[in-house]
Amino acid sequence: MYILIFILGLIIGSFLNVCIFRIPNKQSIAFPPSHCFHCNHSLGVLDLFPVLSFVFLRGKCRYCRSKISIQYPIIELVNGLLYLSLFIKFGLSVYFIFYALFGSLLLVIAMIDIKTETIPNATIIFGLILGIIYIIIMAFTSYSWIGIKDGILGFFTGSLIIFLIILISRGGMGAGDMKLMGVVGLFLGYKGVIVTLFFGIIAGGIAGVLLLLTKVKSRKATIPFGPFLVLGTFITLYWGEFILNWYLSL
Numbered sequence: 568m569y570i571l572i573f574i575l576g577l578i579i580g581s582f583l584n585v586c587i588f589r590i591p592n593k594q595s596i597a598f599p600p601s602h603c604f605h606c607n608h609s610l611g612v613l614d615l616f617p618v619l620s621f622v623f624l625r626g627k628c629r630y631c632r633s634k635i636s637i638q639y640p641i642i643e644l645v646n647g648l649l650y651l652s653l654f655i656k657f658g659l660s661v662y663f664i665f666y667a668l669f670g671s672l673l674l675v676i677a678m679i680d681i682k683t684e685t686i687p688n689a690t691i692i693f694g695l696i697l698g699i700i701y702i703i704i705m706a707f708t709s710y711s712w713i714g715i716k717d718g719i720l721g722f723f724t725g726s727l728i729i730f731l732i733i734l735i736s737r738g739g740m741g742a743g744d745m746k747l748m749g750v751v752g753l754f755l756g757y758k759g760v761i762v763t764l765f766f767g768i769i770a771g772g773i774a775g776v777l778l779l780l781t782k783v784k785s786r787k788a789t790i791p792f793g794p795f796l797v798l799g800t801f802i803t804l805y806w807g808e809f810i811l812n813w814y815l816s817l
Contacts, residue, residue, distance in 0.1 A: 568659075569651060576650030576667075577617035580643035583671055587642070587678045590687050606631035617643040642678065646671055656805065661708065665701045666804065669754055672697070673797045676747060680793030686743030691750060698722075698753030721752030725760040744792050751800050755807065762807045767792070767799030 582596075588604075589596050601610045608630040614620050621640040628635060649670045657663040676690050702718035725748030732740050752760040771792050778784040803810075 569654065572654045573647045573651045574617075576647035577643045579650070579667075579671055580646030580674075581615065581617045581639075583646060583675050584639050584642050586675045587638070587682070590675070590689055591679050591683050591685070606633065617647075638678070642674060646674060649674070652805070661704060665697065665704075666754075668697055669694070669701075670801070670804075673800060677794040677797040680743070680791040684789060684791045686741075686747055686793050688746075691743070691746045694747075694750035695753070698750055702753060717756035718753045721754075721756040721758075721760045722749045723752070724757040725749050725752035725764070728761075728764060740792050744796060747793060747796055751796070755800070755803055758811060759803050759807050762810060763796065763799040763803045765799070766802045767796040770798050771795035 585601065586596050599609075601615060602608060606628065608628070614624070614629055616623075618640045621635060624635070626635050626637070627633065650667050653663050653666050653670065657666065672690060672694055676686055676694075679690070680686050698718065702715045705714040726745050729740055729745040729748050733742075733745065748760060748764065751763055755763060771790070774795065775784075775790055778790065779786065784790060
């Protein structure tokens with residue numbers, strides 16, 4: 568079962584690459600079929616095996632020999648490992664299904680933000696719909712409305728904190744970050760979203776200092792913050808409960 572879940576993650580990861588390239592350009596993620604961005608040749612079945620095609624083709628298009636971005640196998644592998652780890656944590660459950668979709672969405676958001684320094688509304692809308700369905704289903708399966716209340720409170724907590732940071736820092740973060748934290752709040756609740764922000768801000772601060780010291784970025788350059796919020800979200804998803812219990816026991 569573990570192998571099947573990992574393979575599923577690889578396959579979905581291949582689709583995520585399509586989303587990462589097409590969504591920022593406002594292109595359909597369904598049509599046209601996958602093709603080489605250099606020669607526009609449609610890709611066959613042998614060209615689309617996650618990771619393996621990249622290895623066998625030695626990172627080059629089979630038709631025009633142009634280089635294939637290393638992003639393709641990396642995203643496929645990361646998503647495969649993500650699904651496998653979530654399956655180990657949650658088993659074959661409703662939680663696994665929703666968090667797998669949520670995790671894949673976060674990968675897409677992080678990569679698009681790195682490339683374009685924007686978080687497309689299309690990804691946020693999908694996240695909101697997914698999050699709302701999640702808290703409703705959780706309420707009915709647990710016969711409790713606490714999950715809905717916690718999700719709604721998490722939505723407003725995450726959005727409001729980022730909104731205040733934007734006002735105070737005069738643009739230190741963007742509207743996309745605010746919307747992203749609203750979506751995260753639906754899934755993780757108000758406590759989880761606070762833990763996410765804590766680790767996201769720490770990770771972003773450390774990365775910012777390192778980029779300045781290595782002169783990769785100048786003081787006036789902008790650094791996309793979405794990937795650090797995504798990192799904070801994953802930390803909270805896997806270890807948030809342990810971290811909160813440890814902190815409250817101090």
